[in-house]
Amino acid sequence: MTSIHDPALFLAHACALEEEAANRFSDLAEAMKTYGNQEVxxxxxxxxxxxxxxxAEARKRSGFRDxxxxAPEEFQWPDGESPEAASMEGSHYxxxxxxxxxxxxxxxxxxQAFYAEVARTTGDPEVRMMAEEFAQEEAEHVAELERWVARFPKKG
Known part of the structure; x- marks a missing residue:
């Protein structure tokens, strides 16, 4: 991944990443409903x-910026795809x-690692500030998920 030094480019990445996350979580919610686990x-x-x-926050921050x-190949993702585009191929009955x-x-x-890496490598103070804030929000999601993982220990 090359560094992101432009606020508009950073926000394009943040919007794509958050949209992927929302879609993935919605898909997982539907899967859990199908499998009868209403709590999860x-x-x-x-x-x-x-x-x-x-x-919505990332879009609001874009404000006056275009x-x-x-295009998919123009994103600067670490592994060539959005960090939050979790594979749903393992989703089945x-x-x-x-x-x-x-x-x-x-x-x-x-x-979280994507945002932290952007914050670490950017030369733009505005990008750094936004990336640090987004990394902190993702860290809160990680902590919440870790609490849920502890509630549902692996079987077998």
């Missing part, structure tokens, strides 16, 4: 709402609560 479905629904709030509409939580936790950790 409700939790993932709450996480989706938090991601939508972060998305946020570039980036046998998905367990602990597996769904692990999927969510892994992608939240990747999102």
């Amino acid at each position: 479905a409700s939790f993932f629904g709450k996480m989706a709402e938090f991601s939508r709030l972060h998305l 946020i570039p509409a980036l 046998l998905m367990t609560v602990d597996y769904a939580l692990d999927l969510a936790l892994d992608s939240e950790r990747r999102g």
Whole structure:
């Protein structure tokens, strides 16, 4: 990943990442409803709402800026895809609560690491400030998910 030194480019990445997170959490909420776990479905629904709030915040911060509409190959993701684009291929009728939580936790950790890396490598003070703030929000998501993982220990 190359460093992001432009606030508009950073916000384009933040909007894409938060939209991916909201979609992923909504998908996990629906999967948990299907599998009969209303408690975890409700939790993932709450996480989706938090991601939508972060998305709205990122859009609001763009204010007067024109946020570039980036083609997939123009994003500067660490592994070539959004850190929070968790693979849903493991989502099936046998998905367990602990597996769904692990999927969510892994992608939240990747999102937090992405923002922390941007904050560490950018030369732009505004980008650094926003990236640090977004990294802190993602760290709160990670901590919340870790509490839920502890409530649903792995079986077998």
